Amino acid sequence: MEYEIVIGLETHVQLKTRSKMWCGCVNQFGGEPNTHVCPVCLGFPGVLPVANEEALRLTVLTGMLLNCGLPKRAKFDRKNYFYPDASKNYQITQYDLPSTLKGCVEFESENKTCRVGITRAHLEEDVGKSSHFDRVSGVDFNRAGVPLLEIVSEPEITSVQMASDYLNELKTILIYGGISDCDMEKGMVRCDLNLSTRPVGQKELGKKVEIKNMNSFSGARKALTYEMNRQIKVLRNGGALIQETRRWDDAEGMTHSMRSKEMAHDYRYLPEPDLMPFEPETAWYDSIRESVVELPLARKRRYMKDYGLPPKDTETLVSNPSLAGYFEKAAEHSKKPKAVANLILNNLRACMSESNHSVDDLKIQPTHIHELVQLVDSGKINSRIAQEVFNAVYESGKSPQGIVEEKGLAQVSDSSTIDAFCDEVIKANPKSVEDFQAGKQNALNFLKGQVMRLSKGKANPALVGQVLEKRILNP
Amino acid sequence: MQEINVQYVAELARIRLTEEEETRFGGQLSQILEYVDKLNQLDVEGIDPMTHAVPLVNVTRKDEVQPSLSNELALKNAPASLNGLFKVPKIVE
Ligand SMILES: [Zn+2]
Secondary structure, eight states: OOEEEEEEEEEEEEOOOSBOSSSSSBOOSOOSTTOSOOTTTTTOTTOOOOEEHHHHHHHHHHHHHTTOBOOSOBOOEEEEOOOTTOTTSEEEEOOSSOSEEEEEEEEEETTEEEEEEEEEEEEEEOOOEEEEOSSEEEEEOTTTTOEEEEEEEOSOBOSHHHHHHHHHHHHHHHHHTTSOOOOGGGTOEEEEEEEEEEETTOOSOOOOEEEEEEOOHHHHHHHHHHHHHHHHHHHHTTOOOOOEEEEEETTTTEEEEOGGGOOOOOOOOEEOTTSOOBOOOHHHHHHHHTTOOOOHHHHHHHHHHHHOOOHHHHHHHHTSHHHHHHHHHHHTTOSOHHHHHHIIIIIIHHHHHHHTOOGGGOSSOHHHHHHHHHHHHTTSSOHHHHHHHHHHHHHHOOOHHHHHHHHTOOOBOOHHHHHHHHHHHHHHOHHHHHHHHTTOHHHHHHHHHHHHHHTTTOBOHHHHHHHHHHHHHOO | OOOOOHHHHHHHTTOOOOHHHHHHHHHHHHHHHHHHHGGGGSOOTTOOOOSOSSOOOOOEEOOOOOOOOOHHHHTTTOSOEETTEEEEEOOOO
């Protein structure tokens, strides 16, 4: 029998606000333990949370970017549970009236356009971070109360690759929208995985297995692959699966059942009495709608159509919004957008990773890239010299034109100069000349190389080839 | 008379009750439920449920950073601390 898997993902993303969700403590990664805390986020008695308007704005903006409905009324609820990293013994979240509902994400996976439904994206708060010692644990509440968006997908993902592409697309969308920096290293994105297996053709979903708290996409991929294989194996061998929560052990590369330790959850949700409901006005929605940006998939399609870029190059650019913005500025007035993209993807990216620069640090401006491509296109410099000019502009931030003049790098197309170079090379290499006359094409390439060297790389290579051929074959 | 699983509720609240307390609180909780149950006698057809009695919505604050507590002050009421952290019993994953 053949089996198929169904995956649903819950993605938690820290919002990019200055302050926390309910208090004025800074929303900032790191810091000495328990120094970004106050009575509100420490859950002291008698304090009152007040909602951060920017977090609400970013939530609604996410809803717009994910094609969600925006209910007229939203509220917050308490989810009650005891765990040392929850300072209040409850988490404030949105239970039955979330800020956004029913949307979708469109993305490309395995050369197809896919669409995955979004059940909801609701706002909640992050919890503290625990460290474990020999006999005790310790809790740092710097992260407690940081606004956290939970984006729940429908169980509509049908392969591990598709799950991975969904996560990457979601991350890019959130970075594009300025919703979150999505820095995985800083724990800004975590996800829970739901995976079930059923025989192909069966309508009902199989037993749902949940794997909680994955903090890297590569880990999620590995866990999903492992779990898929495990479930299929159990079913193939005539076994039965149960609905359960499993834990991914990265070192072992396996999931383990958490059944034994888990008590049936009863969160006793209740409306948060300390927070009033939200009934946003149309004007507020309209003002947020102005921040809706072009989605990565739309941008990808535009680059391929307007600039004629190949899919691979487009993907690389689009997945890096700041580089994509840089490219657009450089390509804006260029007749050769492909050459612009090549310089950015090859030379610029290599220099950036070597010197550990981000786009904001660059001395070389988008207009410089445009100018450099023009210089090559017009024959002012050849493409080999362009590399040298590029490096000089990268280092100095001076204009390419200026570098060419300063270093005397302009291409030599003047025929008397080229003739003289060619004559000199022909005279010095009688053997190669003979070889070429005997029909060896390589010999011409060698002679051409000699002329280029003599001209310090500045001669027009096409012209050199022509002159050499003419002078050797019809002396 | 509504039956309440007092043991279960106590477990959720992480409190230990003696048998005598279980019986006493069980009775009291049932009385409360019975009282609240009176609401079921009302006809609420067509009335939206409300979560607050005060007609106030959209209470927010600007996204501005305010000073936090010092680590020393934050831990002052903690029964125990360790390396600037709140010390708690070992958390088992
Ligand atoms: Zn605080």
